[in-house]
Amino acid sequence: MAPDPHPSAPEMQVTPAAFPGRRMRRLRLSPALRALRRETHVSADQLIYPLFVVEDPAAAGPVPSMPGVSRFDMDTLAREAESALSAGIRSVILFGVPRHKDAAATEAHDERGVIPEAIRRLQTFADDLVIITDICLCQYTDHGHCGLLHGRTIDNDETLEVLAKCAVSHAAAGAHLVAPSGMMDGMVGAIRRALDADGFHDIGILSYAAKYASGFYGPFRDAAESAPKFGDRRAYQMDPHNAREALAEVELDLQEGADIVMVKPAMPYLDVIRDVRNRFPSVPLAAYQVSGEYSMIKAACANGWLDEPRVVLESLTGIRRAGADMILTYFAKDAADYLRRGLDC
Ligand code: PBG
Numbered sequence: 329m330a331p332d333p334h335p336s337a338p339e340m341q342v343t344p345a346a347f348p349g350r351r352m353r354r355l356r357l358s359p360a361l362r363a364l365r366r367e368t369h370v371s372a373d374q375l376i377y378p379l380f381v382v383e384d385p386a387a388a389g390p391v392p393s394m395p396g397v398s399r400f401d402m403d404t405l406a407r408e409a410e411s412a413l414s415a416g417i418r419s420v421i422l423f424g425v426p427r428h429k430d431a432a433a434t435e436a437h438d439e440r441g442v443i444p445e446a447i448r449r450l451q452t453f454a455d456d457l458v459i460i461t462d463i464c465l466c467q468y469t470d471h472g473h474c475g476l477l478h479g480r481t482i483d484n485d486e487t488l489e490v491l492a493k494c495a496v497s498h499a500a501a502g503a504h505l506v507a508p509s510g511m512m513d514g515m516v517g518a519i520r521r522a523l524d525a526d527g528f529h530d531i532g533i534l535s536y537a538a539k540y541a542s543g544f545y546g547p548f549r550d551a552a553e554s555a556p557k558f559g560d561r562r563a564y565q566m567d568p569h570n571a572r573e574a575l576a577e578v579e580l581d582l583q584e585g586a587d588i589v590m591v592k593p594a595m596p597y598l599d600v601i602r603d604v605r606n607r608f609p610s611v612p613l614a615a616y617q618v619s620g621e622y623s624m625i626k627a628a629c630a631n632g633w634l635d636e637p638r639v640v641l642e643s644l645t646g647i648r649r650a651g652a653d654m655i656l657t658y659f660a661k662d663a664a665d666y667l668r669r670g671l672d673c
Contacts, residue, residue: 368649372416377660380551382425383442393547395626402449416664419458433468437493444501461498463508472556474510492522499528509536511564517584535586538574541565544593544620574600592616598650605651615652622658637666642673
């Protein structure tokens, strides 16, 4: 047998020096040394800014359970997008609040509905701004569940057809990425097929692949008026006790054609982010620092119990360190501003 032309190096048998030969503090002694040794960075390019858009201008204004967050009408939305861009934020995700809800979520895929209208309003920024849209029915159904109901159960497969129509209506209006969040089985594949059938091959899918049935969505449901009128979402969103199941969810969404996969919420699920990163090293991975994560930091800071810039950046750093490439966060604009001012955790 020919000798191996590339023999692997013998395994290194290096026993690192112990104290006093080795002193970990040497690389912590100055800001420049700490910067040199730093393993993880947060940059504004990695942040996605969630924006709530209301169809009824009278419904615009601050969200009480999310201090600092507002619901925008079409005009104020355009101004907020401009302000995000000038802060250095280059991606937004839009959540629509329609005027009318019904059992069939008709407004969710109306091409003159709140989200297509918002996307068209943002087209002047479309060369600089990544426009992502959330695809779900809960804001559009009168019962507040994420799919169409038969009695008290969701009809998964019938819901897929509606989700596919939503995605096409957003793509036709000019969205760059669509983000299905309803945790229906097969939603990514159904949306991919519908987009391709209508010629939207280049519109990507950011899938909420591992979305947990979390108590941390409370403030969002105030903002989006999307709380279920009965029951809860445990029959479709994931059980918080499970991590291996998240890997199966991610694998299926990748098979169905997801371009980016997401873990949500972020801070209580850092282990899941790490597991997904380890199992799928090459896949773009997003994490959503959700409304409840935002509001609890805000509340503590408002009381003077925490230092806001420092803990905001520390929380985002932790999510990045766990393995997320990008983060959806209501702090996006603030964080970009802190980073630009040279603040860090
Ligand atoms: C819609 C949706 C929700 C969130 C994002 N998309 C709410 C839910 O599932 O009830 C939560 C985001 C947040 O809490 O910030 N399905």
